[in-house]
Amino acid sequence: MARRCELTGKGALVGHKVSHSNRKTKRRFLPNLVNVTLMSDALSRSVRLRVSANGLRTVEHRGGLDAFLLKAGEAELSPTALGLKREIAKKLNG
Numbered sequence: 001m002a003r004r005c006e007l008t009g010k011g012a013l014v015g016h017k018v019s020h021s022n023r024k025t026k027r028r029f030l031p032n033l034v035n036v037t038l039m040s041d042a043l044s045r046s047v048r049l050r051v052s053a054n055g056l057r058t059v060e061h062r063g064g065l066d067a068f069l070l071k072a073g074e075a076e077l078s079p080t081a082l083g084l085k086r087e088i089a090k091k092l093n094g
């Protein structure tokens with residue numbers, strides 16, 4: 001399973017661990033991913049996603065999962081989230 005947020009697309013970064021003597025060795029900076037169950041108001045069901053803590057804060061800030069997905073760009077969403085976005089848009093517009 002990829003270490004990538006399903007909503008924001010945030011993934012692992014690479015950098016250096018720098019010792020006291022200033023030696024540099026490769027290390028990875030991993031996103032803070034949590035498994036969450038979010039409620040979709042439009043679909044009237046819950047959805048399980050693997051989201052970064054920062055992404056979870058953004059969802060709350062934008063007013064819930066439906067509002068976040070409708071505003072989010074399709075390039076950063078996972079296939080699961082993209083399918084949800086299409087379902088929500090279809091439900092609201094149709």
